Amino acid sequence: MQIWIDADACPRVIKDILYRAAERRGIPLILVANKPLRTPPSPLIRSIHVEAGFDVADQEIARRVEPGDLVITADIPLAADVIGRGAHALNPRGDFYTTDNIHERLTLRNMMDELRGAGVETGGPAPLTPGDRQAFANQLDRFLTQNR
Numbered sequence: 001m002q003i004w005i006d007a008d009a010c011p012r013v014i015k016d017i018l019y020r021a022a023e024r025r026g027i028p029l030i031l032v033a034n035k036p037l038r039t040p041p042s043p044l045i046r047s048i049h050v051e052a053g054f055d056v057a058d059q060e061i062a063r064r065v066e067p068g069d070l071v072i073t074a075d076i077p078l079a080a081d082v083i084g085r086g087a088h089a090l091n092p093r094g095d096f097y098t099t100d101n102i103h104e105r106l107t108l109r110n111m112m113d114e115l116r117g118a119g120v121e122t123g124g125p126a127p128l129t130p131g132d133r134q135a136f137a138n139q140l141d142r143f144l145t146q147n148r
Helices: 012-025 056-064 076-084 102-117 130-146
Strands: 003-006 029-033 045-049 070-072 088-090
Touching: 003 012, 003 056, 012 029, 012 045, 012 130, 029 056, 056 076, 070 076, 076 088, 076 102, 088 130
Parallel strands: 003 029, 003 070, 029 045, 070 088
Antiparallel strands: none
16 A cells, blocks of 8 residues: 655645654655655655646546555545545545545535636635644544554
């Protein structure tokens, strides 16, 4: 198993949690972004720099992910893609995307996208809270305990 991070939009605090978990559990961690990233010096942690462009990092993750891998992303279409490939997807707020909930989330995402396209101000995501960080850390720990 490897952990993949859709790193362009992943909050720094979530990356820090993941760095510690990778080291503690001995799990390879790969960050994918369209800008160069600094990562802690570790043989377990590396980054892949992809070209700038719409969904280029997402496509790279989807191309490389293996069944059983964990992908950290807030991108619902990417989550749907990796779930379809037999991988797992967890968002930075600690919510797992699953075969049971991904279609509903895609539908809601698409509806909001259509509203924004029609000029309706929908607002953005709420700021990440300490509770969100704790929920993420707890879900990650549970997942790694069950899947190692």
